[in-house]
Amino acid sequence: MNENKSQFYGKNTLLGLLLACLVCFPLTISSDCGAGYVPFYGYSFINPEITKFDSELAPFFLNFSNIYKEFFKTQQEIYQLDNAKEWQERYCENANVADIRYIVYKASRFQLQDLLIAMDSETGSASRRIGGALANNGWARYMVKHNCRETVDYLMFAKTCEPHAVAPADSWREINRDVVAMSRLIDEAHDRFLRTESDYIKLRYAFQAIRLAHYSKQYDKVLELVDYYLPKIDYDPSIVEYWIWGHKAGALQALGQRPEAAYLYSRIFEKCPGKRESAYRSFRIDTNEEWEQSLLLCKSDHERANLYVLRANSNNALLVEEMRNIYAYDPQHHALEMLLVRELQQLEKDLLAESINPYRANNVRQHGIPRVYAGERVIELQNQVRSWLKENKLRQPALWKLAQGYLEVLAGNYYFAERTLEEADEMIEDKHLKEQLSVFRLVLEILSLEEVGDDEERYLANLGRQYKFYKNYPDFPRLINDKLRLLYREQGDDAKAYLMEYSLAQLKANPDLDIIDRLIALCRKEERTRFEKELVELQDGTTIENELLNIKSAHLLGQGFLEPALKAMQEVTLVEQDNFGQFNPFVRRFKDCVNCLLPDTVTTYNRVELIELMLEMEFDARAAESADQAASIYFDLGEAFYNMSYFGQAWKATDLFRSSSSGDRAYRNKGQEIFSHVGLPLGNHENFNTDRALRYFDLARRTAKSKEIQVAAAYMAAKCERNDFYTQHERRTYDYFSIIETDYKDTQFYQRIINECRDFQAYLLK
Incomplete structure (x- = not known):
């Protein structure tokens, strides 16, 4: 010394x-470094697989964010698959869909020209005559073998039309086009239509002509071509017909005939999954008079229900009211379930565990969540679901019963929720609904906790290993942590509550000596529960005690309390003392x-x-x-x-x-x-x-x-x-x-x- x-x-x-x-x-x-944007913080436990009974409609109505792609196809993929499947059904069931998609969407005009050349050759097998990348393509071999010239000619023509007729964002909206070139192609489509024998290929030539007329803004000509071509074709029901309807609807809307256009869009929305999003984006009704005119065009209650489905999907829709309108015309309409799950998603975002959410103030400030009317909306939907279940007209009563129970969870009516979920258990047979029921019950169990002791901690700590679906729902740990944090505070255990909400890094930045002392006591507890171990133990089996003592010592030293600071640091093991910094505050500059x-x-x-x-x-x-x-x-x-x-x-x-x-x-x-x-x-x-x-x-x-x-x-x-x-x-x-x-x-x-x-x-x- x-x-x-x-x-x-x-x-x-x-x-x-x-x-x-x-x-x-x-x-x-x-410069200042204040708090910036914070993402929405909430919980979600709705399983996307409960909507797999209508996997093509579900992604349009619902929002499952990062798990959306895992369960559902995009609109473009649905469109291409539907097109390829229809070619397969009409011409070659032996060709797989992937081969058909390649020829329709990837193959060049030159490759298709090679197929025509192969048809003229009489030597060797079809695959030998084709050669190149299409030699092993089942649909290409089929068309060469059966001399499908009309099909290949059409496909080549379609590829010529495609650059002129690709819709922005896959809708029927207009952009500037080469109108002269498009008009020539319309005339060529007409000539080919007259020379073609196959009604199905005729339908597709008609589609190309009508599509070109629409995108070149020749709206009167669109209507003229539709009236000219369709009566002249004898074809089985085809998705191409709905594509034509879409362009007719676009022309009608451009000409101010919105009721007729809205009606057609509603039919496309229901019948053509590949164009569902385009139909919705293009759907427009400006006045109540136009709405009533659209309803009058409907040929059945089901079609009238479809119009309400489209209106219900707008951002400012009064959803429960629209569901009532749909139910009044068609109680078993499949969109009702989608709208139900959609509203469950939003109410879950609004209300689930809102009282224990540590970021609820930020959710309101930056995201407007919960919505101011969420409490009224959940009660309104609860009452409506109960009423419809009593009438026994719904298509999937088990799903609605399950939803009733979850709505009661969201409303905080835990006693009634438990009874309702028990009743749902007796009705459910579908495995996905059974999983959803199990998940909702666990959510209810967590939210219903009124106190937490060693037994509750052991149970919750073992959920990850013992509960079958725990890992499939990443918000369970967050929900448990937020619930326990609140209970710990109510029970006076601020140290555990602190670690449930904050990290050791937060304690280093803003030390709280009372919290530090309580956590040190927890580290020194002889028999810790598994949950307590998760809080204070490191991967090597040691605890955060030395870190806590270091924080305590530094803070006391900063306050000028030398002896208490020394006592705290001396409790750190001698081997570890050097690991918490080396200093010399006596250097002068x-x-x-x-x-x-x-x-x-x-x-x-x-x-x-x-x-x-x-x-x-x-x-x-x-x-x-x-x-x-x-x-x-x-x-x-x-x-x-x-x-x-x-x-x-x-x-x-x-x-x-x-x-x-x-x-x-x-x-x-x-x-x-x-x-x-x-x-x-x-x-x-x-x-x-x-x-x-x-x-x-x-x-x-x-x-x-x-x-x-x-x-x-x-x-x-x-x-x-x-x-x-x-x-x-x-x-x-x-x-x-x-x-x-x-x-x-x-x-x-x-x-x-x-x-x-x-x-x-x-x-x-x-």
Whole structure:
């Protein structure tokens, strides 16, 4: 220890004082870093597979975000598959759909031309005559073998038309086209139509002509072509007919005949999955009169129900009312189930566990969730579902019973929800609905918890291993954590509640000594439950105790409590003490530099060694042989506390997280010590306090006989005074600048202050 002491109060102490931080510029501080956008935080437990009874309609109505693609096809994929399947049904059941899709959507005109050449050849098998990439294509071989010239001719023509007739975003909306070229192709389609024998190929030529007329904005011609072609074709029902209807509807709408267009779009929406989204996007009714006219065009109650289905899917729809309209015309309409699940999704987002959601304020502020009318909507839908179940006209009563139970969960009626889900259990046979029932029951069980003890912790901790569907629903851990956090707080167990909501990183940034002590006690508990182990144990079987002791020690040291800080750090195992940082707060520089590296020649200390040294220095100061020697020690202690604050290079000794933006924010909000920061929901506590440093600098000034030591100590005290103004007080005081000006003009150190401290220069000019 004698070697260490010589660094601080040897013969060169006065020189060290003269090299103290002399430049007194205001701190350079970065811009504010306030809280930004936070994604919606909620829970979802609705299984997408409960809608697989209508997997083509489900993705249009529902929103399953990242799991959507796993269960459902895109509109484009449905369109292409339906087209390929129809070619397969009409011409070649032996060819697989992939081969047909390749020829229709990938093969070039030149490849198709090769098929015609192969048809003219009489030598070898079909695959030999074809050659190239299509040699192994089953549909290509079929068409060559059976001399399907009309089909190949049509496919080549379709590829010629395609660049002129690709809809933006797969809809029937208009963009600028080469009208002259398109008109020539319309005429060519007509000529081919007249020369073709197959009614099915005739239908497709008619489609190409009508499509080209639509995209070239020849709307009257579209209607003319539809009226001309369709009566002349004898064909079985085909999806191509719905494609033609779509272009007819687009022409009607462009000509102001919206009721007729809306009716056609509703028929396409139901009958043609590949164009369902296009029909919905194009559907438009502007007035009640137009709506009534559309209803009059319907030929059945089912068709009238379809119109309401389209209207129900708009963003501003009164969903329950629209469901009533659909039910009135067709109680077994398959869209009713989709609309039910859709509203369940939204109400789940609004209401599920809303009272325990830690981000509910942000959900309201940034996302408008829950909707202000969500409570009324859930009651309204509950009443309607009960009423329809009593009437016993629904297509899938088990699904509706299950929904009734979940609506009661969302409304917080847990007693009734349990009874309803029991009744649903007796009705459900489908395996996906059985899984959904099981999941809803577990959600209800978690939300119904009123207290948590060791038994509840063991049960919840084992869910991941024992509950069959747990891993399929990633929001279960979050729901459990949020529920337990609330129960722990109600039971007075704030430490567990803290770890349920926040991480160790948050505790480092904003220490809470009471929470830290409770967590340390939990780490030292002899018989921890599995759940408690999950909270405080690391992968290697050790606990977070040493981390907690390090946080506690650093925070206490920053508050100036040396003995308690030392006691906490001494409880860290000796082997681990060096792993929590090496420091030297006694290094002096001309100006503050929080991120400057220490010279290699400087001795560093772990926190135990540092605090022991500082405590010994306090003893040595009291036992010093001379006033100047004691003053030098007090000066060193003041410098240590200054450098361990926010403003010094040894800040890591007392603060485990520092943000450069905090100084500027503190200047604008005097007295603020906790600052919002991304990823830190409780904020970041900064150690701005230099009171302990000021005390030692003032003690050094009053104790010293040497005026050089006195002025250096006064100067450092003035820096503390300045920093206190930056972060604490609206009005700046200049007590120590006044002392320097009055008492120390005859010192060498005063001249350095005059030459190098602009802050002091400005003071003298006042």
